[in-house]
Amino acid sequence: MASPRRQIRVGKQWLYAGDAEKALREAIRVREEEEREHGGHHEPFLRKYVFSTDHKWIGIQYGITALCFLLFGFSLMLLMRLQLAAPGKAWGILKVLGEGRAPGGVMLPEAYNQLGAMHGTIMVFLAIVPLAVGAFGNYLVPLMIGAPDMAFPKLNMASYWCYMPGGLIMLASFAVTGGTAASGWTSYPPLSDIATAGQTWWLVGMIFLITSSLLGSVNFLVTIIQLRAKGMTFMRLPFFVWAQFVTSFLLLLAFPPLEAAGVLQLMDRVAHTSFFLPSGLIISGTQATAMGWNGGGNPILWQHLFWFLAHPEVYVLILPAMGIVGEIIANNTRKPLWGYKSLVGAVIFLGFMSFVVWAHHMFLTGMGTVISAFFQTTTMIISIPSVIILTAMLMSLWGASMRFNTPMLFAITFLPMFGIGGLTGLPLGLAATDIHLHDTYYVIGHFHYVVAPGTIFAMFAGIYFWFPKITGKQMNEFWGKVHFWGSLVCINGVFFPMFYQGLAGISRRLYDGGDQYAHAHPALHSNVFISVSAWTLFVFQIPFIINFFASMIWGKKVGANPWHATTLEWAATTSPPLAHGNFAIVPSVFRGPYEYSNPEYAEADFWPQHQAEGAVPEPAAPGGGMLSHGAAAQQEH
Amino acid sequence: MHIEIPYNVRPRPDTGLYNAKLGIWLFLASEVMLFGALFSSLILLRSGVPHWPHGRDEGLNIPLATVNTLVLIISSVTVVLAWANLRLGDLKKARLFLGATLLCALGFMVIKTIEYTDKFHHHHFPSTNNFYAIYFTLTGLHGLHVLGGMIVFAYFIGPGSKMWATEPARFTNRIEVCGLYWHFVDLVWIFLFPVLYLL
Numbered sequence: 001m002a003s004p005r006r007q008i009r010v011g012k013q014w015l016y017a018g019d020a021e022k023a024l025r026e027a028i029r030v031r032e033e034e035e036r037e038h039g040g041h042h043e044p045f046l047r048k049y050v051f052s053t054d055h056k057w058i059g060i061q062y063g064i065t066a067l068c069f070l071l072f073g074f075s076l077m078l079l080m081r082l083q084l085a086a087p088g089k090a091w092g093i094l095k096v097l098g099e100g101r102a103p104g105g106v107m108l109p110e111a112y113n114q115l116g117a118m119h120g121t122i123m124v125f126l127a128i129v130p131l132a133v134g135a136f137g138n139y140l141v142p143l144m145i146g147a148p149d150m151a152f153p154k155l156n157m158a159s160y161w162c163y164m165p166g167g168l169i170m171l172a173s174f175a176v177t178g179g180t181a182a183s184g185w186t187s188y189p190p191l192s193d194i195a196t197a198g199q200t201w202w203l204v205g206m207i208f209l210i211t212s213s214l215l216g217s218v219n220f221l222v223t224i225i226q227l228r229a230k231g232m233t234f235m236r237l238p239f240f241v242w243a244q245f246v247t248s249f250l251l252l253l254a255f256p257p258l259e260a261a262g263v264l265q266l267m268d269r270v271a272h273t274s275f276f277l278p279s280g281l282i283i284s285g286t287q288a289t290a291m292g293w294n295g296g297g298n299p300i301l302w303q304h305l306f307w308f309l310a311h312p313e314v315y316v317l318i319l320p321a322m323g324i325v326g327e328i329i330a331n332n333t334r335k336p337l338w339g340y341k342s343l344v345g346a347v348i349f350l351g352f353m354s355f356v357v358w359a360h361h362m363f364l365t366g367m368g369t370v371i372s373a374f375f376q377t378t379t380m381i382i383s384i385p386s387v388i389i390l391t392a393m394l395m396s397l398w399g400a401s402m403r404f405n406t407p408m409l410f411a412i413t414f415l416p417m418f419g420i421g422g423l424t425g426l427p428l429g430l431a432a433t434d435i436h437l438h439d440t441y442y443v444i445g446h447f448h449y450v451v452a453p454g455t456i457f458a459m460f461a462g463i464y465f466w467f468p469k470i471t472g473k474q475m476n477e478f479w480g481k482v483h484f485w486g487s488l489v490c491i492n493g494v495f496f497p498m499f500y501q502g503l504a505g506i507s508r509r510l511y512d513g514g515d516q517y518a519h520a521h522p523a524l525h526s527n528v529f530i531s532v533s534a535w536t537l538f539v540f541q542i543p544f545i546i547n548f549f550a551s552m553i554w555g556k557k558v559g560a561n562p563w564h565a566t567t568l569e570w571a572a573t574t575s576p577p578l579a580h581g582n583f584a585i586v587p588s589v590f591r592g593p594y595e596y597s598n599p600e601y602a603e604a605d606f607w608p609q610h611q612a613e614g615a616v617p618e619p620a621a622p623g624g625g626m627l628s629h630g631a632a633a634q635q636e637h
Numbered sequence: 638m639h640i641e642i643p644y645n646v647r648p649r650p651d652t653g654l655y656n657a658k659l660g661i662w663l664f665l666a667s668e669v670m671l672f673g674a675l676f677s678s679l680i681l682l683r684s685g686v687p688h689w690p691h692g693r694d695e696g697l698n699i700p701l702a703t704v705n706t707l708v709l710i711i712s713s714v715t716v717v718l719a720w721a722n723l724r725l726g727d728l729k730k731a732r733l734f735l736g737a738t739l740l741c742a743l744g745f746m747v748i749k750t751i752e753y754t755d756k757f758h759h760h761h762f763p764s765t766n767n768f769y770a771i772y773f774t775l776t777g778l779h780g781l782h783v784l785g786g787m788i789v790f791a792y793f794i795g796p797g798s799k800m801w802a803t804e805p806a807r808f809t810n811r812i813e814v815c816g817l818y819w820h821f822v823d824l825v826w827i828f829l830f831p832v833l834y835l836l
Contacts, residue, residue: 256674296767
């Protein structure tokens with residue numbers, strides 16, 4: 001198609017399309033030359049790499065730290081699975097826990113509780129949320145909306161430097177007398193009130209993490225509201241940004257009640273108040289009053305405050321994952337995301353509803369049928385937006401000729417896995433069935449399906465997808481696929497048997513139920529199968545870890561837009577340079593985020609958001625082959 | 638390289654806000670949730686027991702608390718006057734009013750210390766009963782907020798005011814944002830006073 005001499009506006013000037021394109025390229029060239037000359041030499045090491053205020057580097061800091069915590073939390077579970085598979089058996093490897101926790105290689109029940117509590121805490125607060133929000137959000141949101149950085153770069157740095165000490169305090173708590181927190185990630189009183197010193201460390205660590213997420217969420221919200229580039233209206237935001245937007249609101253408003261609860265529990269433990277300790281409590285044969293607690297409090301109060309945070313927190317875990325999946329599906333189906341408006345509506349509605357469902361975690365507290373009925377109703381209602389989101393993404397696949405690269409495989413697998421996780425949640429949202437299933441392995445199976453093959457798979461998808469953006473290189477496809485298929489099989493081997501274990505009544509908190517488990521005997525055997533699957537799952541993460549680092553060095557070099565994507569992050573200058581702004585020229589946005597295969601635009605099957613009407617597109621290889629992208633590779637130099 | 642963040646000083650036309658102002662409102666929303674959770678806890682604890690002690694019966698000093706309420710309300714006025722004077726371009730007066738605000742905050746803390754000492758003197762501790770537990774928690778947390786405000790005001794009276802010479806508009810904005818925070822701290826006290834002392 002011959003391109004007509006159409007006029008477009010750049011800044012305040014009207015230019016012919018071709019001239020505008022030339023001006024743009026010239027500006028990029030000048031900018032890159034400047035950067036080559038001054039290449040960050042004037043920034044001291046500490047400022048650039050440790051206390052950086054650049055959102056891209058902070059995102060990377062978050063990402064690396066969170067991935068380390070993810071591995072650490074996973075390894076705690078691997079140790080627990082050993083003892084679960086063979087209760088009472090001595091394992092040489094368990095001796096790493098020390099004589100105090102595993103004398104002779106047999107884990108004490110107290111130690112098992114510690115590992116369980118810390119597995120949950122680390123996975124939720126130190127691994128997934130920092131990875132989903134701190135890493136992906138930080139790196140991508142300013143790029144996707146065309147902003148030079150976050151609105152408050154210093155707060156951004158402070159957010160990371162509250163998260164890091166919070167994590168270190170949690171890790172250090174393993175070394176204190178009596179061991180780390182052992183009251184579950186939920187820290188229910190009265191047990192947590194009277195637990196050993198590790199619980200205090202847990203609370204202090206949590207206050208750091210809450211502060212970190214508060215600083216982060218304010219920053220995200222202001223960035224998204226204030227720093228959108230020209231033309232980037234709310235309804236042109238990529239779905240990922242919408243997901244992060246709602247997530248930030250949840251973090252902003254749901255975390256403070258947990259902070260309040262944490263302060264109250266700290267007071268109980270340090271100043272011997274009795275917020276969560278009822279009257280007449282007897283601890284190991286001693287009256288609580290004799291130990292300095294006067295009673296009169298209410299342990300259920302903690303549960304209300306905790307779940308007021310922790311239910312929205314579930315959506316904090318899942319929404320960024322949905323955002324990532326949406327981006328990758330649209331890109332690899334080469335079609336617009338189906339029902340963008342309903343997706344946005346659903347995600348906002350989900351955010352609102354997540355504040356009024358918390359007591360469905362508390363049906364066993366005997367709070368009465370009226371309150372139960374209310375929370376059952378809201379719980380059933382909140383499943384509607386989740387179904388809308390899942391349906392819209394499923395519909396996006398309809399009739400597409402998909403590219404099955406590693407990110408797409410992980411992203412597409414999110415749909416059925418989240419589906420299983422979501423549907424198995426319905427019986428837990430209804431009091432009648434929840435009374436039977438509560439505190440069994442069914443619950444573990446349910447939420448791990450949401451978070452592990454759901455969210456973590458989406459995180460993997462995101463890592464494979466944006467790795468070229470961050471490093472300029474692509475991760476190895478073959479080992480990526482090995483990682484995917486191995487993980488998919490093993491992770492289902494881990495979590496699927498948990499459903500019938502739970503239905504058989506196996507408790508989530510004991511590794512050895514003894515005679516109490518007589519009724520569950522047939523389901524108990526699958527513990528061995530689950531543990532083998534878990535360890536094999538670990539083996540299949542090794543290719544990922546090696547691939548991750550090896551690809552940084554030997555990975556295939558790719559251009560600025562290797563996936564032929566439309567969103568703004570691919571229009572930014574390729575990274576590295578790390579700390580030198582995002583865009584050569586502040587982009588203007590001309591259309592929605594998913595203009596793939598638009599028949600009005602004949603030049604390529606993707607129409608970038610920042611491309612002016614009538615401007616010459618980036619030359620693309622025929623057939624949209626994702627890496628045989630000559631023009632993009634040339635930009636590398 | 639210094640990166641220019643848009644709308645750091647001037648408001649964005651379509652939202653009508655500059656970044657820090659939106660930021661502080663969001664932060665305050667989060668603070669509302671924090672204190673809201675604590676007030677809710679108070680309600681739940683109070684309604685869960687047959688007898689809940691009244692503040693005045695427990696020896697809380699209502700006249701002193703009334704004085705403290707007035708002190709905080711005055712400080713809210715002075716912080717607005719400080720901002721207004723900056724808008725008029727008068728740094729000297731603004732610093733005077735900021736100083737008055739700081740002085741009020743200090744007065745509040747002194748009176749609070751007198752009250753606390755009196756409680757400890759009578760062997761009323763957080764562990765005494767749940768009334769004192771929530772009293773010390775809420776007023777303590779509020780006191781920390783006052784202290785935080787004092788540090789910020791002291792900074793803007795002293796080294797922070799250098800910004801006036803280079804970026805007066807931005808400095809004025811900073812005082813406005815501090816003022817919003819300060820009003821919130823006052824507002825919390827306006828709720829604390831009747832809930833703990835009078836009801």
